[in-house]
Amino acid sequence: DTAVSQTPKYLVTQMGNDKSIKCEQNLGHDTMYWYKQDSKKFLKIMFSYNNKELIINETVPNRFSPKSPDKAHLNLHINSLELGDSAVYFCASSPRRQRNTGELFFGEGSRLTVL
């Protein structure tokens, strides 16, 4: 069984469209994340949820909206897609270790291409 799974793995769409990426983890972790990896492979956190509550929201355009229906799911919805949104988006989860990030487990990534 895949521990952290995200769908779709590939997404090609036109500028201006709205799209969603779904993520699910079966590790029993309390905390889930969205990371963005750019073309130079730099990884940057976008959002973090702990038990359905938003705890980290980095400087991300408000066209990006995360939604966590329960602690095993964290979805990412993107409105009005722009060329610069093209990237690989990784979902991840971790157990809590006191107030810090525990071991991080990543999904396989979703490659978004905006034309």
Added chain:
Amino acid sequence: GIQVEQSPPDLILQEGANSTLRCNFSDSVNNLQWFHQNPWGQLINLFYIPSGTKQNGRLSATTVATERYSLLYISSSQTTDSGVYFCAGSARQLTFGSGTQLTVLP
């Protein structure tokens, strides 16, 4: 936020060689982790190592928290070790380094 510097940025090895990758932090971190991103893009957690030394097969890692650095050792490298190695750490949320691109030649 903290700055994370990894070296070297690129490394090419012959199969069977050993290597050391380094990660420096601008401030104290207490949840340092190492990851391997394989050529297919998968990110695998190698070590959670806030301090001390851990070993897993041919890989081992050492973190000296007081001096704000961590080392990843790869012994008897294999072609399957190729990919990008990232370290990450923070006090609250993980900040990633820019990675070391490792290529192991047969």
